[in-house]
Amino acid sequence: MSTRSILGLIYMVQGLKQMGEDPEPVLARHGLTLAQLDPSTRIERSREMRIYADLAETVKDPLVGLKLGGFYGLAGYGPLIMLLMTCATAYEAFQIGIRYQGLTYLFGTLRFEPGDKLSALVLTPMPMTPRAFRFRVDGEVSGTYKLVRDMQLTLGVDIHAERIDMPYPRPPEAADYEAYFGCPVRFGETEARFWLRNEHLQLRLPSADPNAHAMYRSMCDQQLVAQQTSTETLADRVLTHLGLFSGSYPSADDVARALGLSERTLRRALSYEGHSFRDLLAEARYVKAQHLLRHTTLPVEAIAQQLGYAESAAFIHAFQRWAGMTPSAFRGR
Template identity: 85%
Template sequence: MSTRSVLGLIYLVQGLKQLGEQPEPVLARHGLSLDKLDPSTRIERSRELRIYADLAESVRDPLTGLRLGGFYGLAGYGPLVMLLMTCATAYEAIQTGIRYQRLTYLFGTLRFEPGDKLSALVLSPMGMDPRAFRFRVDGEVSGTYKMVRDMQVGLGLDIHAERIDIPYPRPPEALEYERYFGCPVRFGEHEARFWIRNEHLQLKLPSADPNAHAMYRSMCDQQLVAQEASSETLKDRVLTHLGLFSGSYPGAEEVAKALGLSERSLRRQLGEEGANFRDLLAEARYAKARHLLKHTALPIDAIAEQLGYAESAAFIHAFRRWAGATPGEYRGR
């Protein structure tokens, strides 16, 4: 099954906390904790969706989903933002965004509908229970709106929606949506739509750069390949779960609970796959250690702390056992 960056979940939970909600109990039911999530790791898409549905049930303010869009920063989209900003025109940027939409935090799907005077960027939402549906639609519409507006601020452009359609019945708080988006909002539609004037789509982007665009396209293509990495075996699911953590790691009982198993079943099924929990924990730590040594300038004691070691000496001893070299020697290569 596909995976994607856990950063979207982190933004969501941080936003909920700042809005006065209490997402921690829901995360705990899924065996996770915000302060232990590593933003450089990936999460199974289906698992993230289950967490979102449970979070929607815990939200008290019906406008929370709408306001969450403000907590998704441009930097969190990585190379995708630069790919869009190096396009030649606004229309090309929209088409490129649709092509690479799996690199966003959407669960719905985007497409473009051309018209005579107005064209629409269409968001087809994923079907969910009514409360979770509104929560996800509001978050995805407001998040997409913020991403586009933030990019325009950086480029000095003003491409605004003439109207926005929302795919659920008009709520009592409908006027808040028009205040938030700054344009008319029509409810009760089948899909979400951002209606844009065609002349705005032809605006040239001042940051257009064909060479940089080719480089960022290659980076985005690599991310799409990583997203489709299979995690079908229990061993892979355990490794994916362990990879989410930084600072300390859960035990076998906690991991089993997070994956919907008893500890006994977890150990038995891993054994049938020729694996055991202790070795998988070491493998997860080794993978994270290699990443940090290669791609950061963190000192050895800081890396040891991220891997859950109380002393750097214990980490150095373990790494020598894994790699046949000390962390310093490995980094020096």
């Protein structure tokens, strides 16, 4: 089962809260809270999709999906944004974006349709219930629009859509879509399309850099491989869930309910695989501790808090048991 960065979910939930919606009850049903989500972790793609579908049923503003695109910043795309910005032309950037679309926050799929004067960036959305479909399509179209606009503002080029097509019937709020995108919007199409002038696609990007481009391509290739990491065993699913948290960790009963199991079934199935919940919790903490010690300058006391320890002494003792050395010695190495 594929996984991806949890940043997309965090951006969306933060955006919903800023717009006056309350996503916390839905997160709670999935055993999560926004305050505990760790931005450095990954989430199963199918689980994230279920959360989106549940959230769509609770939102009150019909334009909330459209507005969510504004909460996705360039920095959240990591090496992908640098890969796009080091392309030679806008056309190459679109082609690269399609190739590495797995590193975006999309659930639909992108392709490019060339034409004589206008060409189209096409988004084929994932099938969902009608309410969730519009919510998700609006978010993906506006998020893609925001990415392109942010890039061109950064680079000082102009690549705007001549028209945008949306794959659902014309809503009462249609005029708001044209005001948001700054171009005509046609509804009732089978797919979402950004229609672009061919001459705009030939614009050369001022940040083109073949050497840097090769470096960022390698980084993006590694990320694509990481997304396909198998999480088929129950122990892997439990570790993935525990990896989402920071500050405090859920109990075995909380994890079981989040995975649709009873605590007894969870413990029995883990035992059959040769694991215990206690050992998996320790493993999740150890993995996060290593990451924080290697890649941050946080003091040991702060790392202990992120791992759910009330006192740093308890963390130090546990880390010595895991690694055979103190956190300070590990960081020094």
